[in-house]
Amino acid sequence: MRPLLDVRDLHITVRGLHAVRGVSFTVRAGEALAVVGESGAGKSLTARAVLGLLPAGAEMRGSVRFGGREWVGAPQSAYRELRGRRTAFVPQDALSVLSPVHTVGEQLALAVRSVRRGIGRKAAFAAAVAALDRVGIADAGRRARAYPHEFSGGMRQRAVIAMAMINEPELVFADEPTTALDPTVQAQILTLLGDIRKETGAALVLITHDLGTVVGHADRVLVMYAGRPVESGPVAEVFTAPLAPYTAGLIASLPLVHTARATGRRLPSIAGAPPSLSALPPGCAFAPRCPAAEHSCTKTPPEPAVAAAGRTVACHRRGELPVPLTRLFEESAA
Structure with missing residues (x-):
């Protein structure tokens, strides 16, 4: 079976430093x-x-094939x-992803609407509530209307996982x-x-x-x-x-x-x-x-x-x- 992701001889240079060398x-x-x-x-x-998501000025060479397509050199679009x-990314610091001025449910709903074109606000929010429930957050409907600072560290990490997985x-x-x-x-x-x-x-x-x-x-x-x-x-x-x-x-x-x-x-x-x-x-x-x-x-x-x-x-x-x-x-x- 063909791999979903195939990385071959990946090299990354950041500001003149050879940071990744020959990873496959x-x-x-x-x-x-x-x-x-x-x-x-x-x-x-x-x-x-x-x-x-490499930092500005970073360069990479080698091969990164995902879903049968070569991504090295692909445009940001x-x-x-x-x-x-x-694809999705779960960071180590949930607060680096979650905005303090929007509720957790609003942010998950935005993740849905950015991918599923044409979905309404109510349907997107319902998907957000379902995603929070899926990751084990109790009383997800009420919690979806809370802000990140009202969540514990473990709950914030669960919310970020829900955000990553919401579009499957x-x-x-x-x-x-x-x-x-x-x-x-x-x-x-x-x-x-x-x-x-x-x-x-x-x-x-x-x-x-x-x-x-x-x-x-x-x-x-x-x-x-x-x-x-x-x-x-x-x-x-x-x-x-x-x-x-x-x-x-x-x-x-x-x-x-x-x-x-x-x-x-x-x-x-x-x-x-x-x-x-x-x-x-x-x-x-x-x-x-x-x-x-x-x-x-x-x-x-x-x-x-x-x-x-x-x-x-x-x-x-x-x-x-x-x-x-x-x-x-x-x-x-x-």
Whole structure:
């Protein structure tokens, strides 16, 4: 089956900085892909490139095919037909989307009327109420007449999800949708996204820095570091047997409280910080932080290679290191 979204060798330059370098991935109809990495990995920029929402002065090259059409180089007028109707975006900060001077229902109704030409105000507002009810907001008819500041953080995020899904898009990008929420509400929002995805058949690209949110909420995962792809594959396989040291470090640093209590060890972590885009090392960008790096790793960046069916990894030492790779970081925390 042809992918709904097919991104090949995507490069993005912003103000002279090569922010995204050689990213490739596919998303099929109804599938959930998680894009994971630390801040500055290029996750959000990649999503915005697909939606035609890059900042002024940014340039991209490569291939982005959605629905069988090439979108690199497409005019903004074409993107306006794409956004809202066939694709949607859920940001991490709901208040950056919701206007404080209009009720939540008015804003959802506007999203309906911008796509469904000819629909009346009453019908659009009724659709807004139904959308709020769909995402679990109690007494949706009354809440639709409230302003964003009258909603809790979790309710605002639900309202933004309702706005994204109200026109039943084929593909939804959710950019850190649970960052500002407490753990209980985080779980509710992620479950809600999954339930709506299954109900509507929409594909989902979940962008997150937290690998813990991926399990149970995504089918496949793409790990990025310093603008480059590091590893990709089915979630269960990547979690149980990571092939790249960076992926192993992210998994090892997950705060599993029961494990920490049982061993009495401090939580493993990845030393250092991601490099600045203005001072990228000549070889593997992760080499300065990698406990398995050798001198050869610092010469040229590793290219993604097929490691197994459905899995790719970009590491000069792939296949050489002992498994499980998480031991590289667990031993440092002993």
